Amino acid sequence: MESRLRIGIGYDVHPLTQGRRLVLGGVDIPCDRGLGGWSDADVLTHAIIDALLGAAALGDIGSHFPPGEAQYKDISSLVLLKRASDELKEKGWRARNIDATVVAEQPSMEEFTGQMRHNLSQTLGIETGQVSVKASTSARLGFVGRGEGIATWAVALIESISSQVAVGNE
Numbered sequence: 001m002e003s004r005l006r007i008g009i010g011y012d013v014h015p016l017t018q019g020r021r022l023v024l025g026g027v028d029i030p031c032d033r034g035l036g037g038w039s040d041a042d043v044l045t046h047a048i049i050d051a052l053l054g055a056a057a058l059g060d061i062g063s064h065f066p067p068g069e070a071q072y073k074d075i076s077s078l079v080l081l082k083r084a085s086d087e088l089k090e091k092g093w094r095a096r097n098i099d100a101t102v103v104a105e106q107p108s109m110e111e112f113t114g115q116m117r118h119n120l121s122q123t124l125g126i127e128t129g130q131v132s133v134k135a136s137t138s139a140r141l142g143f144v145g146r147g148e149g150i151a152t153w154a155v156a157l158i159e160s161i162s163s164q165v166a167v168g169n170e
């Protein structure tokens with residue numbers, strides 16, 4: 001019997017740099033530095049997109065939304081998440097739940113995780129309770145610990161929404 005559930009993992013890193021916004025899960029977080037990147041560099045949303053695409057074996061974010069293309073310059077990553085979600089739906093999948101850990105030495109972001117979960121779940125058309133966002137530090141170790149960047153891990157469980165899902169389609 002074909003599985004109706006599949007799991008995917010996503011990982012992303014962006015550098016912290018002057019003169020950029022810090023956007024995580026579509027939330028603008030007050031900070032003296034922001035994340036560098038071609039889009040809005042929303043490292044949390046990027047990791048979730050990769051987890052969802054990976055669960056469906058649909059490649060990765062770079063192949064779907066190549067950096068360097070004018071249409072993606074400074075784009076809200078929530079728009080990219082919606083497009084990835086739509087592509088999953090076309091293939092017969094929808095997100096069942098997501099769990100993500102943002103690793104940053106600073107700023108503190110616990111007070112914003114509720115709004116991040118709201119934005120992400122609304123974009124995916126699922127309940128807030130199906131999206132978990134946790135904030136952690138790197139105990140001052142490594143590039144995250146030195147404040148050079150922010151990393152995020154995410155896992156996504158997806159379920160089939162049709163009876164004729166081509167599981168493992170290439």
Ligand SMILES: [Zn+2]
Binds near residue numbers: 043
């Ligand atoms: Zn990214």
